Structure formats: C-alpha cells, structure tokens
Amino acid sequence: MTEAPAPEAPAPLRSLLFCPADNERRVQKMNEIRPDAAALDLEDAVADANKTAARALARAGIASIPDVRSYVRVNHPSTGRTQADIEAVIQPNLDGIVLPKVEDVETVRAADEWIGEAERLHGVAPGSTRMLILIESALGIADARQILAASPRIETAIFGAHDFMRDLDIDGLDHSDSAEELLYARSALVLAARAAGVSKPLDGPFIAFQEDERFLAMCRQARQFGFRGKMLIHPNQVPLSNRGFEASDAEKANARMILELFAAAEAAGSGAIVHDGRLVDYAIVERAEKILGV
Known part of the structure; x- marks a missing residue:
C-alpha cells in the first residue's frame, strides 16, 4: 500500500460542491463560485452513455x-x-x-492500488492523491472504522444520507427537519472517523436547495455533531455551508473572553475558573483555542 501524507487536510472543507464532469460550463463556474473544494462527478450525475467520454472532460476540467x-x-x-x-x-x-458506495476494506485497497499505478503513469508524486470515502449503507456504517483505516490516502468520509435511507427503507423522500432518524448513523460515522485517525467527516447533501434557512440549520446541526463540512448539490449552498460550519461571532467572542480570564487565573495559580455560570478548565480552554485557531 502506498505511503501518503498525514490525513488532516491543509485547508477547510466546509463546502464540497458536486457537478457533472461532462458539463463544461458548470465546471468552469467553479472559478467564480469558489467552494472550499469541487467534485467533478463521473458517477450518478453522468448518463451511462456519456461515462467514457466524460473521463477526458473531467481531466480537462x-x-x-x-x-x-x-x-x-x-x-x-x-x-x-x-x-x-x-x-x-x-x-x-x-x-x-x-x-x-464503500462497504468493505477490499474496495478501498483496490482503489489505493489503482491510484498508485496512475500516479506512477502520470508522474504524480506517490501518495499525494487522497481519497474521500462515501459511506451510504448500513454495512458501510457498521464497518466504517475498518474502512476508514484501510489506506493512508483516506482524508475522511462523506455520509450519503439518502442512499442510506433507501438501504434501510426509511419512509419519505427526504429526512425530517430534525433528521433524528439519521442520528445514530451520523454519530457512528463521526466516531469511526476519529477512531480511524482521519479528519472529521462531511455530512451528506441537502436536496431542498431553495430552503436556505432549513439548510443552514442542518449545517449547524451537523457541525454540532462533529462534521467538518457538507457535500453540496447547488452553488447557492456554498456560502451558507461555509457560514454554517464556522464558529459564530458570538462563539468567537466568548472563546476570547475565556482565554483572557483563564490566562489571568492561571497566572494567579488557578487551573479552573467560573465564567458565565460554567466551570472552565483546561479541556474547555483547549476547545476555545480551536474555535479561534490558536
């Protein structure tokens, strides 16, 4: 198996915008939309008759x-x-x-080998091509830790909510506003990513792309669960997703206050303080530092 860089991404991945690889106009729009990342699709978004031709378009794109x-x-x-x-x-x-649609370690290992061969063929630095693993079924969730630990190329996972709902035969065309029927699966994937040593996963797509407030609420909920970003299907979702997966101004202000107060208390010999009616110790301070990126 090919050696690869550390799995943590060098930049935020709040917004991963998908588009058909065979739609050149939409691919070019990525230069204007500027999501955190673009995903050119050779799978579901491309008709079977166009899949072979779409490869060259994806490469050029x-x-x-x-x-x-x-x-x-x-x-x-x-x-x-x-x-x-x-x-x-x-x-x-x-x-x-x-x-x-990854459900087993063998699929990951085969892809790892194919990527390594292609890197050698095209003169790409060995191990530099990462993998995002789409988990879309009950079996994928059940074995997520082993799957995500199967290759050092793996950056993280993406939760395919709607295929998961289909696999479990969950009623309805979309998940509920609370998405409580997906609570276990989403939480299990976050835990599996942490246990496997990869970065926080991405939440699945939100298909009601004209419902901005509902979408923003789902992004904030996913961030609270431990996701780092979201798979997107429409350009209008990019700024909302970026906003939903960042700390709010109020969170940042509170984090700064905690660090200031704790630094003063620590200088006076204390390792814990009370702020706004809550105990603040080193664990809370570490979380405040992460919010501020310090």
Whole structure:
C-alpha cells in the first residue's frame, strides 16, 4: 500500500460542491463560485452513455480550475469502470478521488492500488492523491472504522444520507427537519472517523436547495455533531455551508473572553475558573483555542 501524507487536510472543507464532469460550463463556474473544494462527478450525475467520454472532460476540467481544490467521484468497482476512471483523471492538479458506495476494506485497497499505478503513469508524486470515502449503507456504517483505516490516502468520509435511507427503507423522500432518524448513523460515522485517525467527516447533501434557512440549520446541526463540512448539490449552498460550519461571532467572542480570564487565573495559580455560570478548565480552554485557531 502506498505511503501518503498525514490525513488532516491543509485547508477547510466546509463546502464540497458536486457537478457533472461532462458539463463544461458548470465546471468552469467553479472559478467564480469558489467552494472550499469541487467534485467533478463521473458517477450518478453522468448518463451511462456519456461515462467514457466524460473521463477526458473531467481531466480537462480539473486542469481548467487550478486554483480550486478538486476531486473526482469515480464509478463503483462493481461497474467495471473504476480503474479506467482513475487512470484517466489522475494529474498533479487533482487533490483526490471520491470513492462511492464503500462497504468493505477490499474496495478501498483496490482503489489505493489503482491510484498508485496512475500516479506512477502520470508522474504524480506517490501518495499525494487522497481519497474521500462515501459511506451510504448500513454495512458501510457498521464497518466504517475498518474502512476508514484501510489506506493512508483516506482524508475522511462523506455520509450519503439518502442512499442510506433507501438501504434501510426509511419512509419519505427526504429526512425530517430534525433528521433524528439519521442520528445514530451520523454519530457512528463521526466516531469511526476519529477512531480511524482521519479528519472529521462531511455530512451528506441537502436536496431542498431553495430552503436556505432549513439548510443552514442542518449545517449547524451537523457541525454540532462533529462534521467538518457538507457535500453540496447547488452553488447557492456554498456560502451558507461555509457560514454554517464556522464558529459564530458570538462563539468567537466568548472563546476570547475565556482565554483572557483563564490566562489571568492561571497566572494567579488557578487551573479552573467560573465564567458565565460554567466551570472552565483546561479541556474547555483547549476547545476555545480551536474555535479561534490558536
């Protein structure tokens, strides 16, 4: 298995915007929209008749958005297309591969080998191409820790909520406002990512893309659960997702106050204080530092 850099991403991944790899206009728009990352799709968003031709378009598309962090979602190995998809798109400008519908370690290991071969073929630094793992089923959730630990290329996971609902035969076209029917699966994926030593996962797409307030509420809920960002299906969701996965001004102000008060208390020989009716110790201070990025 190929050696790869540390899994923690070098930049935020609050917004991962998907678009069909065979839609050149939408790919070019990424230069204007500027999500944290773009994902050019060779899988569900491309008709079967266009999947082979879309590979060359994906390769050209990645090269055309050099200032946007970029991924390509390939087809699942069961289609027989994955290796050729990977070989066609690997290049220095590509940040990673999105591997869909992952349910076992063997799928990850096969993809790791194909990526390594393509890196050698195209003169890309060994191990530099990362993987985002889409977990979309009960089996994927059940084995998520082993899956996410299966390759050092893995950056994190993405929760495929709607395919998961279909797999479990959960009623309804969309999840509820509270998404309580997804609580266990989302929490399990966050825990699995932490246990596997990869970065925080991404939450799944929100299909009601015109319901801004509901979408923002779901982003904030996902951040509270331990997700770092969201898979997006519409450009209008990018600024909302970025906002939803960042600390609010009030959170930042409170964190600064905690650090100031604790520093003064520590200088006086105390390792804990009370602020706003709450106990503040070193664990809370560490969380305040993370909010402020210090």
